[in-house]
Amino acid sequence: MPLELFTVGEPIADTKAPTDVPVPQMWDERKFRARLVNPANRRRLSVIVVGTGLAGGSAAATLAEAGYRVKNFWFQDSPRRAHSVAAQGGINAAKNYRNDGDSVHRLFYDTVKGGDFRSRESNSYRLAEVSAAIIDQAVAQGVPFAREYGGLLDNRSFGGAQVSRTFYARGQTGQQLLYGAYQALERQIGLGNVETHGRTEMLDLVVVDGRARGIVVRDLITGQISTHLADAVVLASGGYSNVFYLSTNAKGSNVTAAWRAHKRGALFANPCYTQIHPTCIPVSGDYQSKLTLMSESLRNDGRVWVPKERGDDRDPRQIPEDERDYFLERKYPAFGNLVPRDIASRQAKNVCDEGRGVGPTGLGVYLDFSDAIERLGRSTIESKYGNLFDMYNRITGEDAYETGMRIYPAVHYTMGGLWVDYDLESNIPGLFVIGEANFSDQGANRLGASALMQGLADGYFVLPNTLANYLADGPFPKVAADHPSVVEAETAVRAQTEKLLSINGTRTVASFHRELGRLMWDLCGMERSDEGLRKALDRIPEIKHEFWTNVKVSGEQGVFNQNLEHAGRVADFIELAELMCVDALHRNESCGGHFRAESQTPEGEALRDDENFAYVAAWEYTPDGTPPVLHREALEYEYIHLAQRSYK
């Protein structure tokens, strides 16, 4: 690895998990050792929460209930629109309602194994431990989970799990859980416990005397740039899949809050860990603005296949059974169509690369429900997946009850994010990061139905306890509005905004975003190679240079200007893309969702390298084009035996 791409700094470690007790007792012990804030004192402490998704919404509501003064920011018009709303499939919880051998320990095991041994045991255990309480909380709020005729909650097996521990609300689980958190938040807003800032975007972090003390924001309606100060800052700003331009994320989802915090000193961990989702609707044309995911719960009843012969473009219903290749069932008989996401995605890409892909672009495989409809009846399939079949029909104009659905992988979730310790605190004191925005408890790959679980675990149950321990030292000295750190941050934001508007070049923001996305999908997507990543690292600085000299951003600063918002976000995606490629290049192993061409078994399966890469890569930003600094956090496995994944 040439030195010029990065340098290596001091190792880092989590110092907050009480490692002197066994993992099942760590969270109780941490809560016990954490300092508390007297309820009467909480009114004197203020907390900024950026985001209103499952993590941000649940945190803002819970902190307000506890009595802290919460200032909540979101860029959409309503907190109910955060992208968590679009999560379809379900939420895991170790309730063992099915008596099928599930337990906290098994969910912990599945999370660490699913994450391909690249997550912390302490964090993953806690996630499994608080999972059951999330379901209780959501039911108490009136979240309408699917129920059985006896009136009890229904469960299904999901995304590679061999137990049925997933709770769901038709294909709209994220929506219903988010509305639960949103309603709890609105209740606190109505009670006057939350100061709200809708249609407001965070553009910088204010650090004073080494502590995160505030944020600089732009009011998206008036364009006004201002600073908001508090005793602590919580980022719940989501993931960065839109670096790929086409992803299943909402169009507004962006990395800006996290990236600007990174540029203020917060370490960014494992940026190359992204998740590719196998069941998306294939791309239809160049104008395509986003990809639509269909819940992978579909794989419970659908069978994945392509024709055995390449170029077989017959109507799928005309292709006889013995001329079909059910490639997942063939290669992975134990798990069949329910193999983990990365395997399902890569195998789909492989058969398409062989020329056996289906549909107009040849980039697609069938997900066929004809057996399930015959076995269970159309009405059962309709009640389970009706909204997904309707969605597919609206987008493609095809009826999946009659003919095979076409699916193709797309980027869906990012496991990387800002580095946090067991308390979910970044390396900047007072900056906490929750939900998808942190580098998470998910390791190199996330189990299906665990994103909703993590967002709500962080917001409802983890952060309110660990944040108290930090705030016990507060209130911190008042920061003056003209403090040099505030002035400097505000000035930098104004300067960048003015710069973007003044370039007046010849290319649109969207054209840069598309070019960057295509490059990242091709070279830093499902399969990566040394050669490809180096090519990307040559090209990205050129894109960056061209962006800053030739982009055309319309309008002015002091008005509602969606093009300016997009420009700032794409500027950050370009910088993030470079760090992702450095991270991907240095990690010369296949792990989680990533297949590294240089690291495979003789059978062509992913080969992890525990000897050299069993660590979290936490990157430090260095300004002015100097190479980033790598800080390694060693991962040790005391409770779960390190093993190569096998789903054969």
Add this chain to the structure above:
Amino acid sequence: MNLTLKIWRQVSPAKKGKMVSYHVTDVSPDMSFLEMLDVLNEKLILDGDDPIAFDHDCREGICGSCGLMIDGVAHGPEQATVCQLHMRSFSDGDVIDIEPWRSGGFPVVKDLVVDRSAFDRIISAGGFISAPTGTAPEAHATPVPKKDSDAAFDAATCIGCGACVAACPNGSAMLFTASKVAHLGLLPQGQPERDERVLRMVGQQDAEDFGGCSNIGECSAVCPKGISMETISRLNHDLLGALRAGAVPAS
């Protein structure tokens, strides 16, 4: 196909707006309606014109951000959110009128973007079950009959897009309010606050600039989630029940 778009342009809430014509060419039937507007906007930007502002986010029909009056119909001809409307629903040569939601309760921010925060205030007034974090009983402690749970779910699918208000000749928010009243009122957890909830939500709805409900049904006809008029009957039932029980109306 080639189309003529007549689009509402309004610089800011205080300025007067007007319809402006645009021609778009080579529109693919597989494009979504919003992708067609994206293509137009990129052209406007390169020509040095102000692109058309419109709200959108998930583009899969669930976030509730997008919403346009298309030829006078909220969300256009397919009874799905605009992001799920595809150009195969139109024909070459069509002239399409595109306007923002029209209601006193939703003031225009810019062009096709409106302010729907009144909906949040209605939820804030009572659209919740008071269950602070950590106070929850075990989830299986109270079974819920499947038919109630399913009906609650049907009501809970409301995405808060505002099409119901835009379609209503009275500009009423009743279907939105009723969907939350019905969702929570059908569940055992929602019973303790049932009377107060409906009173407070209806009170807030009246305090906003929405009109009254006269059971016309345009709301349900355009609702992308197909929320039924039955929810409004449930709201009226709950409201009457609360008033009979001696509650004082909030408005």
